Amino acid sequence: MNGQRNARNRAPQSRADKVRRVAYLVVRQVNAEDGYANLALNKALRDHRLSGRDAAFCTELVHGTLRWQGTYDAILARCVSRPLADLDPELLDLLRLGAHQLLRMRVDSYAAVNEMVTLTRTEVGQSRSGLVNAVLRKVSQRTFDQWIDSVAPAVAEDVIGHLEIARAHPRWVIEAFADALGVEPGDSLAEVAELLAADNEPARVTLIARPGLADLDELVEAGATRGRWSPYAAVLQGGGDPGRIGAVATGRAGVQDEGSQLVALALAAAPVEGEDKNWLDLCAGPGGKAALLAALVSERDGLLTAVEPLPHRADLVRSNLRAVHGEHEVIVGDGTEPTWPEASFDRVLADVPCSGLGALRRRPEARWRRTPEDVAELTPLQEQLLDSAIRSVRPGGLVAYVTCSPHLHETRGVVEAVLERRGDASLVDARPYLPDVPELGDGPDIQLWPHRHNTDAMYLALIRRDR
Numbered sequence: 001m002n003g004q005r006n007a008r009n010r011a012p013q014s015r016a017d018k019v020r021r022v023a024y025l026v027v028r029q030v031n032a033e034d035g036y037a038n039l040a041l042n043k044a045l046r047d048h049r050l051s052g053r054d055a056a057f058c059t060e061l062v063h064g065t066l067r068w069q070g071t072y073d074a075i076l077a078r079c080v081s082r083p084l085a086d087l088d089p090e091l092l093d094l095l096r097l098g099a100h101q102l103l104r105m106r107v108d109s110y111a112a113v114n115e116m117v118t119l120t121r122t123e124v125g126q127s128r129s130g131l132v133n134a135v136l137r138k139v140s141q142r143t144f145d146q147w148i149d150s151v152a153p154a155v156a157e158d159v160i161g162h163l164e165i166a167r168a169h170p171r172w173v174i175e176a177f178a179d180a181l182g183v184e185p186g187d188s189l190a191e192v193a194e195l196l197a198a199d200n201e202p203a204r205v206t207l208i209a210r211p212g213l214a215d216l217d218e219l220v221e222a223g224a225t226r227g228r229w230s231p232y233a234a235v236l237q238g239g240g241d242p243g244r245i246g247a248v249a250t251g252r253a254g255v256q257d258e259g260s261q262l263v264a265l266a267l268a269a270a271p272v273e274g275e276d277k278n279w280l281d282l283c284a285g286p287g288g289k290a291a292l293l294a295a296l297v298s299e300r301d302g303l304l305t306a307v308e309p310l311p312h313r314a315d316l317v318r319s320n321l322r323a324v325h326g327e328h329e330v331i332v333g334d335g336t337e338p339t340w341p342e343a344s345f346d347r348v349l350a351d352v353p354c355s356g357l358g359a360l361r362r363r364p365e366a367r368w369r370r371t372p373e374d375v376a377e378l379t380p381l382q383e384q385l386l387d388s389a390i391r392s393v394r395p396g397g398l399v400a401y402v403t404c405s406p407h408l409h410e411t412r413g414v415v416e417a418v419l420e421r422r423g424d425a426s427l428v429d430a431r432p433y434l435p436d437v438p439e440l441g442d443g444p445d446i447q448l449w450p451h452r453h454n455t456d457a458m459y460l461a462l463i464r465r466d467r
C-alpha cells in the first residue's frame, strides 16, 4: 500500500506520459464513480492545463477507450488467463487504454506498450507491470479487424452479436434501434450498422444564432459554416471553444444540436388558430430549446414560461434566457403538478427526461451504463408529463412531445398510450413543418437520425388538443 502511495506521488516522466496519466485518471473516475466523461475530462484538462494537441490526444484516449470498452473487454478476455472480473479495476482500465492506442489510434505499438507499462508502474505498482506488458504485446499482434474476426460471432450466425463487438453497442440497444428503424425479422441490418458507426463518431459542435439576437453571419465570420436545415444553425468545423465567440459568451447565440433546433422550430411553425402568445416549456433544463422558443415567441410579442424541477438546471435555463427580450418566467417545479390553470397555453413543449439513446455520440460511456430497466422506469413519468402538457394547452393549441431517444417505448409507445387514454387530442403530421429535411419517415411523427441527418436521434410528435 505504501509502495503504491509513493509510486502515485512520483512525477510523470514526459509530456506524453502526463497526458496518458490524465486520461487514465479520467477513465478511472468515470468507471469507478459512475462519473460523466465530459464533465470529468473538462475538469481534468483545466486542472492539468492541457490544451491544443495534448488536449486532443487526451480527449481521444478517454472518449475512444470508453466508447469501445465492450469491444476491448472481449479482446482482452482472450489475452488474460483469468476472468476480467477478477482483475483489479485499475489494471483493467490501464489495459483498455492500451488496447485503444494499439487498435484504433495511430500510436506506435512499441511506444504504446512501453508508456502503459510505465504508467502501470507509477499508478498501481511494479508488480503489475509485467502483466500489462504481456497482455498488451498480445493485443498488438493483431489489427482491430483481425481481432473482430477472431472474437465476434460470424455475421451469418448472429448478426446482432457481431455488431455488438464490431460496432461497440450492447445488444439491447442495437435491437431497440432496429425496431425504431422498422427493421423486420430477416431484413438486412445494413442501415443499423450505419447508425452504429455514426454513433461512434464524435458529434460536431453546432451553434445557434438565436432569432432576433444574433446574425448567422457573426458565427460564420467566427469560423463556423451554415447548418443544413435550421436557418439559425452553424457548425464549428474542427471544434474549438465556442465560448471564445462573442455572441455565445453573451447568450445571443448558444451551442445546440441542429436536431434540437429543428424540433423546436417545427412546433413554432405549425399553425394554431387565434391567440399565440403564451408558450410553455414543461421540461426546460438546461434551456437550449427554451432560449430558441423564447426568442421566437418574443417576435410574436408573447412570453415563454419554462419549468424545471432541479434548481441548478433552472439556473442554466435563466442563463440561456438572459439575452432574450421579454420577461420570460422560469418556474422551479414539477411539470406533472402544474401550478397554472388548465388550458393556459397556446403551445407547449414536453421535451421529457429520457434514456438519451439518441445522443450516444456525445456521451461515450452512456451506452454501457443504460439498461432496459431505465427505459421501463422512465415511461410512466414521460406519460404523466405528456398528459400534463395536453392539460396545459388550450383546445386548438399544440403540444410537441420530444425525446432524444428513438426507443419506441419512449416515443410512439408513450404518445399512443396517452392519446388513447385521454381521447381529446390527436396527432398532426409534423413533416410539412420541416419541409427541407429529407427522410423524415412515414409520419405523422418525425424521427431524426445521426446517420441520416448528422443530428442527435431526436423524436417529435406534434399533438393538437381537440377540445
Ligand SMILES: C[S@@+](CC[C@H](N)C(=O)[O-])C[C@H]1O[C@@H](n2cnc3c(N)ncnc32)[C@H](O)[C@@H]1O
Residues within 6 Å of the ligand: 260, 282, 283, 284, 285, 286, 287, 288, 289, 290, 307, 308, 309, 310, 313, 333, 334, 335, 336, 351, 352, 353, 354, 385, 404
Ligand atoms: C431532455 S431534458 C430537457 C432539455 C431541454 N429542453 C433543452 O433543450 O435544453 C429533460 C429535463 O426534464 C427535467 N425533468 C425531470 N423531471 C421533471 C418533471 N417531473 N417535470 C419537469 N421537468 C422534469 C430534467 O431535470 C431535465 O432537465
